[in-house]
Amino acid sequence: DQQVKQNSPSLSVQEGRISILNCDYTNSMFDYFLWYKKYPAEGPTFLISISSIKDKNEDGRFTVFLNKSAKHLSLHIVPSQPGDSAVYFCAASGGSGGGADGLTFGKGTHLIIQP
Amino acid sequence: NAGVMQNPRHLVRRRGQEARLRCSPMKGHSHVYWYRQLPEEGLKFMVYLQKENIIDESGMPKERFSAEFPKEGPSILRIQQVVRGDSAAYFCASSSTGVYGYTFGSGTRLTVV
Numbered sequence: 001d002q003q004v005k006q007n008s009p010s011l012s013v014q015e016g017r018i019s020i021l022n023c024d025y026t027n028s029m030f031d032y033f034l035w036y037k038k039y040p041a042e043g044p045t046f047l048i049s050i051s052s053i054k055d056k057n058e059d060g061r062f063t064v065f066l067n068k069s070a071k072h073l074s075l076h077i078v079p080s081q082p083g084d085s086a087v088y089f090c091a092a093s094g095g096s097g098g099g100a101d102g103l104t105f106g107k108g109t110h111l112i113i114q115p
Numbered sequence: 116n117a118g119v120m121q122n123p124r125h126l127v128r129r130r131g132q133e134a135r136l137r138c139s140p141m142k143g144h145s146h147v148y149w150y151r152q153l154p155e156e157g158l159k160f161m162v163y164l165q166k167e168n169i170i171d172e173s174g175m176p177k178e179r180f181s182a183e184f185p186k187e188g189p190s191i192l193r194i195q196q197v198v199r200g201d202s203a204a205y206f207c208a209s210s211s212t213g214v215y216g217y218t219f220g221s222g223t224r225l226t227v228v
Contacts, residue, residue, distance in 0.1 A: 004157070006157075036219075041221070041222075042221050042222075043119070043121075043206050043208075043219030043220050043221045043222050044158070044206070044219045045219070046217060046218075089157055089158065091158075102148055102150075102160035102163055102171065102174065103158075103160060103217070104160070105150075105157035105158040105159070106157050107155070107156055107157040108157055
């Protein structure tokens with residue numbers, strides 16, 4: 001039962017353009033959402049988060065949008081840079097499957113920034 | 116201020132052996148979480164510990180797996196009688212505030228042969 005879904009295993013974007021990574025969730029109890037970035041052989045690194053009481057949060061080149069009615073969130077990266085090439089995980093907290101204070105992760109989207 | 120330290124980085128075990136994975140949280144962090152990532156999958160929550168206490172182990176397999184976070188020393192994830200299906204990357208995260216301030220370690224890649 002996949003409660004957090006990232007339906008695109010990979011995404012290729014040209015350098016300088018906008019990257020949009022999508023995430024859907026099924027559990028309406030989730031109240032906090034996070035995006036992590038992961039390079040090979042390293043642990044995930046926190047990028048940006050959003051509370052369910054907001055619909056947008058921005059931090060530099062990264063913006064996360066939350067549509068609660070559609071149970072959908074997206075991460076926008078603009079402009080995309082070569083160093084953004086990594087696997088991006090969407091995660092949520094507040095529902096089951098992640099423990100009392102754990103996170104429920106999606107399977108990730110591999111973002112490839114092309115020169 | 117060192118980050119979350121996990122060792123070993125790579126661990127190879129034969130079927131039936133025991134695997135011990137260690138995690139030293141960041142200084143000042145009293146919350147430790149273990150996650151497992153199977154190939155082509157996302158991270159799956161296993162257990163949440165505070166010093167000397169298991170807070171939530173709802174993600175731990177019922178048999179062969181155990182975790183501890185003693186008063187002194189690192190947190191340990193122990194897998195007894197390993198099987199091939201235990202091959203995965205195991206990540207530890209620590210926090211001072213719970214889920215909103217995770218820092219992950221680089222992981223231990225367990226291979227069972």
